[in-house]
Amino acid sequence: MTVVAENPARTTRKPLRAGAFGHARVLACRECGHEVDLGPHYACPECFGPLEVSYDFPAVTREEIAAGPANIWRYKALLPVPSDIEESPNTEPGFTRLLRANNLGATLGIDNLWVKDDSTNPTNSFKDRVVACALSAAREFDAKVFACPSTGNLANAVAAAGARAGIKTVVFIPSNLEKPKQINSAVYTDSLVAVDGNYDDVNKLASEIAGEEEGWAFVNVNVRPFYAEGSKTLGYEIAEQLGWRLPDQVVIPVASGSQLTKVDKAFQELITLGLVEDKPYKVYGAQATGCSPVSVAYKVNTDAIRPVKPDTIAKSLAIGNPADGIYVLDVCRRTGGAVEDISDEEVREGIVLLARTEGIFTETAGGTTVGVLKKLVETGQLDTTLETVVINTGHGLKTLDAVSDRVSAVATIAPTYAAFAAADLV
Numbered sequence: 381m382t383v384v385a386e387n388p389a390r391t392t393r394k395p396l397r398a399g400a401f402g403h404a405r406v407l408a409c410r411e412c413g414h415e416v417d418l419g420p421h422y423a424c425p426e427c428f429g430p431l432e433v434s435y436d437f438p439a440v441t442r443e444e445i446a447a448g449p450a451n452i453w454r455y456k457a458l459l460p461v462p463s464d465i466e467e468s469p470n471t472e473p474g475f476t477r478l479l480r481a482n483n484l485g486a487t488l489g490i491d492n493l494w495v496k497d498d499s500t501n502p503t504n505s506f507k508d509r510v511v512a513c514a515l516s517a518a519r520e521f522d523a524k525v526f527a528c529p530s531t532g533n534l535a536n537a538v539a540a541a542g543a544r545a546g547i548k549t550v551v552f553i554p555s556n557l558e559k560p561k562q563i564n565s566a567v568y569t570d571s572l573v574a575v576d577g578n579y580d581d582v583n584k585l586a587s588e589i590a591g592e593e594e595g596w597a598f599v600n601v602n603v604r605p606f607y608a609e610g611s612k613t614l615g616y617e618i619a620e621q622l623g624w625r626l627p628d629q630v631v632i633p634v635a636s637g638s639q640l641t642k643v644d645k646a647f648q649e650l651i652t653l654g655l656v657e658d659k660p661y662k663v664y665g666a667q668a669t670g671c672s673p674v675s676v677a678y679k680v681n682t683d684a685i686r687p688v689k690p691d692t693i694a695k696s697l698a699i700g701n702p703a704d705g706i707y708v709l710d711v712c713r714r715t716g717g718a719v720e721d722i723s724d725e726e727v728r729e730g731i732v733l734l735a736r737t738e739g740i741f742t743e744t745a746g747g748t749t750v751g752v753l754k755k756l757v758e759t760g761q762l763d764t765t766l767e768t769v770v771i772n773t774g775h776g777l778k779t780l781d782a783v784s785d786r787v788s789a790v791a792t793i794a795p796t797y798a799a800f801a802a803a804d805l806v
């Protein structure tokens with residue numbers, strides 16, 4: 381994990397509004413438990429471990445949540461945001477569809493399968509959730525610039541959210557990123573910066589800028605504790621949409637590992653708050669073999685995650701040095717799940733499989749998750765009789781190249797019935 385010491389003088393600005401972070405109480409270190417006041421901090425001053433938002437939750441009822449808006453703010457009581465969050469312009473992500481996936485289930489031999497389809501968020505990936513929470517924090521910190529290092533989707537979400545909020549955005553990406561993801565950022569911002577290097581280089585640069593420049597909120601660097609909480613809403617929604625109960629198994633893609641750990645945190649919170657019944661569930665992580673540091677550590681049964689140089693078409697998952705990788709191992713081991721990886725060829729197959737069985741076009745990250753689901757079944761690591769949810773985190777239109785030489789017109793014919801009949805297509 382890259383840890384850069386903070387310089388509080390550069391990040392502490394004006395006093396915070398009362399209730400700026402809702403029912404959040406402090407930032408607590410995941411490693412040593414040391415507590416820090418809510419603010420633009422992300423590393424523990426004692427041990428440099430990552431800080432995480434901790435709460436004094438009010439009593440929340442299912443009815444209160446159900447009466448909220450059809451977006452992530454229905455869970456605002458459980459997020460580090462002010463109670464008037466809906467009034468500040470934002471992209472209003474979340475409350476995406478949970479679809480029954482009987483065709484995919486039948487193909488893979490899984491009795492009871494669902495797809496949580498986050499490709500329909502405002503910028504077509506789950507990143508709109510985390511960015512909405514980071515934007516709220518950036519506002520409360522009075523940030524001048526809303527920024528991120530990104531493998532693509534995050535840059536799209538930051539650029540769009542900043543445009544709606546009327547705050548300057550600067551987004552940094554690896555220069556070899558898919559063209560559609562570049563355009564999907566540049567259309568919202570005049571400050572898309574392509575960096576010659578991989579994501580881990582871009583991330584390191586962002587940490588340096590955050591340390592040098594005043595008033596920059598890097599969503600996944602110096603406001604990361606607030607950003608990360610946004611992923612909990614995926615877990616809340618899955619439970620609410622299942623009729624306020626937890627699934628038996630959930631399969632989640634892993635880049636930095638933040639999303640996976642936060643879906644688990646969400647399930648734990650719902651149990652603690654009495655919003656769902658306590659029951660065992662298994663969490664599975666999905667990676668592409670070309671960037672599988674967490675899967676490798678899982679398989680050799682170590683906690684030591686060795687950073688890798690990514691080489692995979694699943695670019696949105698291409699983080700070679702995943703900040704939350706070790707916590708992914710914790711969650712998957714504790715719940716009895718697993719972490720698995722598949723080849724780029726299997727990623728492509730996963731994309732086409734989901735499209736042809738369920739009418740959902742996913743990007744390479746979703747191809748990875750569906751492909752890993754298939755492999756988990758084939759290797760006997762997943763119980764096919766249990767209720768299973770697979771998360772689709774992004775849209776296939778952003779990674780068309782992944783399947784462009786695999787799917788095409790079956791024939792090109794003259795505009796006549798004779799030509800159609802002669803082609804013998806159906």
Ligand SMILES: *Cc1c(COP(=O)(O)O)cnc(C)c1O
Nearest residue numbers: 533635636637638639745773774
């Ligand atoms: C960022 C991203 C992920 C994983 O996010 P982490 O929280 O960093 O593990 C998964 N899928 C897509 C499409 C993403 O853009």
Ligand SMILES: [Zn+2]
Nearest residue numbers: 409412424427
């Ligand atoms: Zn600590």
